[in-house]
Amino acid sequence: MAIYEIYSHPSLVRYKTSVFTKATLFLLIVLALTYIPPLLVAYRSHGFWLKTNTYEEQPNVRFQYQVLMIVGTNTNGDFLAWSTFENFNNLQGDNLRFPLVTAMEEDQNLDGKMDRLNFRLELPLQPSEQVYSVQFILTFSYELFRMSTFIMQSMAYAYFSSSIPGSQFTVNGDLKLHQREPLRHKGLDTRYNIITTLATIAMVRLSFVTTSIAVFVAIQTFALIVIYSRQKVHLSLSDEHNNKVHILILSSWRSGSSFVGQIFSQHPDVFYLMEPAWHVWVSMYQNSAKVLQMAVRDLIRSTFLCDMSVFDAYMHENRLVSDLFQWEVSRALCSPPTCDYYERTDLSNEETCKKHCNMSKFYKMEEACKTYNHVVIKEVRFFDLTSLFPLLTDPSLNLKIIHLVRDPRAVMKSRNKSFHALMRDNSIVLDSNGKAIEKEKAETSNFEVMKKVCRSHIHIHETATKQAPDFLKQRYMRVRYEDVVRDPLNEISAMYKFADLALTPKLKSWIYNITHGEGTGSAFKITSRNARTISQAWRTEVPFAKILKIQDICKGAMNVLGYRLVESEREQKLLSLDLVLPLRKYKFSWLSSDENPV
Known part of the structure; x- marks a missing residue:
């Protein structure tokens, strides 16, 4: 039996629902998992195929206020010397000459890190003295914190000599780090935090042509070994400290x-x-x-x-304990071995201490410590x-x-x-x-x-x-x-x-x-x-x-x-209103615009 189509029309069925459904949530999760994890992996790995990379960081370089200076006063080997190390100065005898020193560090871009050191040293001379050579060492601390926590001691060494005497020597220079091996990426890296070797080697380099100066260099090198032997002792006795x-x-x-x-x-x-x-x-x-x-x-x-000799630079020579700022508030300075008025287990009174212990010798403070x-x-x-x-x-x-x-x-x-x-x-x-x-x-x-x-x-x-x-x-x-x-x-x-x-x-x-x-x-x-x-x-x-x-x-x-x-x-x-908040309840907030840190 033959069949033929008399009439037809298409049927369109639409299903509608709310946006907030499980299907929508599932779709969002799938999209997030599709794109976000690869991005995180790429970011944390610094690139999928990256083998090496570089970054820039300005180190925190600070002057340590340690100086060693030697000035040649003629071509026959006579010299004047001075340093911030007491033992070195004690070895110089008549060759020791104290200069006027000023040092100022500048933070030129106000980022909290020093950019420049202005160091000036003026040496008083006798009418018969002239300067033919100058050499000095300045020590610095060098610190990195961004990708590697790296701390070391470094130095600047300058030398100049001439057959003609001069009255002024000016040096403009940059401290540069020449890195030969990778730094540690975690923990504290202190492999080069040693100043003894640098200073001693530098001292060996301080040499003149004449034989007398060569002997003098040997003496200076020995002096530095003596000076820094105290630091070596500190390291070897670190357990004691x-x-x-x-x-x-x-x-x-x-x-x-x-x-x-x-x-x-x-x-x-x-x-x-x-x-x-x-x-x-x-x-x-x-x-x-x-x-x-x-x-x-x-x-x-x-x-x-x-080590109370550090006060030599700031106090007069024949000082007493009572010359120290607010010394009387220290019970230890009012009891043996500094003073015998109080027993060690007593509670001290500053007025009484000031009255009975004011003549104690300064060196006893070091003994007490x-x-x-x-x-x-x-x-x-x-x-x-x-x-x-x-x-x-x-x-x-x-x-x-x-x-x-x-x-x-x-x-x-x-x-x-x-x-x-x-x-x-x-x-x-x-x-x-x-x-x-x-x-x-x-x-x-x-x-x-x-x-x-x-x-x-x-x-x-x-x-x-x-x-x-x-x-x-x-x-x-x-x-x-x-x-x-x-x-x-x-x-x-x-x-x-x-x-x-x-x-x-x-x-x-x-x-x-x-x-x-x-x-x-x-x-x-x-x-x-x-x-x-x-x-x-x-x-x-x-x-x-x-x-x-x-x-x-x-x-x-x-x-x-x-x-x-x-x-x-x-x-x-309203004193009943407590203005001291419990530590667990307050939250950190950034500084206001008026107190942005420098």
Whole structure:
């Protein structure tokens, strides 16, 4: 039977559903897995077929303030010499001549790394003396951190001679690294962190044509071996040094650091010094804090190692212990072997110590230091943590850092109270070239200093918590002054545990008495006072307008450190409102536009 089509039409069926379905989710997951993993692999491997690659990093090069100079005064072999090494100078006899030395490092592009060293050395001469040759060595530290944590010591060597005497010698040069083998990509690379070999080899190169000069070079080389033998001993005896614990209380002015320093000073196992770098700043007040940073670091290192000859450059020859800044607050300097007035286990009083121990010889301080297992130094003259990396990697030190901070509003109130005592320090922080701050600019300068202090707290916190190299782990502890005065025994016990110290019953009683007195205290004096009430004094004594200003300057630091901002005068004076936030509740926030770090 035949069949034929009478009529037809196509049928279109459409199915619709919501965008948010399992099918859509599945499609997105498939797309993500298709494209993202290959991109991540390519990025992390720096390219699938990449065999070699290069990157650029500006190293952190800092002058070590170590100099060795030899000047030929005629063509017959007579010379003058000087160095920053005491043993070398002792060997020179009549040939030793002290020059006038100035050194200034410049950060020309303000990126936090030094770009240029301006070094000037002026040598006084007798009327009959002339200069025919000059040679000198300067030492530097060299650090890389981006792809490889690499630290070494290096040097610059310059030499010039002429048959015609001269009066001035100028050198312009660049320090360059010639790398011959790959650096380690993980861990700390210190293969070349040895200055002894470089200096000794360099000394061998200091030669003249005449036989007498050749003999002189041999003497100088021997002198350098003697000088640096102390460093070799330090390395070979590193286990002995590591039995000691070195604690640096890192803080800023008027932050309760004197009180925390006393907590350690009164411990019978601790040799304590308060701000020994004060002598560096007083002696070289024309320079900025950045310029003085390396000199301060070198002084701290020598003090940790109980080498008190480092103070020769900053104090007069026949000095006493009482010539040291704030010496009387150190219990160790008021007890044997420095002074016999207190027993070693006694709690000292600074006024009594000042009265009975003020004639102790300075060399006894070094003897005392060597008898203690713990050396603790409180210092307020460091503004970043990276400058301390050479100390943290030094095999002769077992360094731990306690970073003490305080509410900037309370710090500002205390700074205003003791402004005149801080004028010299303020001028150095603000780099005023040794000029005193004018009276009408006093308040403005105080705020400028606080801005730098708050920046430094952020830099130190960031370095220690977010960018910490392996050698810093377990060796950094941040402490808030407010936490200490609220719960003294628990906070101090934690600090003692960090420093490998035990809290004795006598110290527990002293801590309670010193924090629960009735007095208000005074600047730079540790007396019995109500510490918790004093820590809140700014809320009732400082005008709200100044509070707003300091909050604006230090907003980023206060956020990082866990301090709540006040929005009104009522909040400021409402003492029941707690402005110290629990550490677990605050979050990091970037700096405001006004406090971008340099």
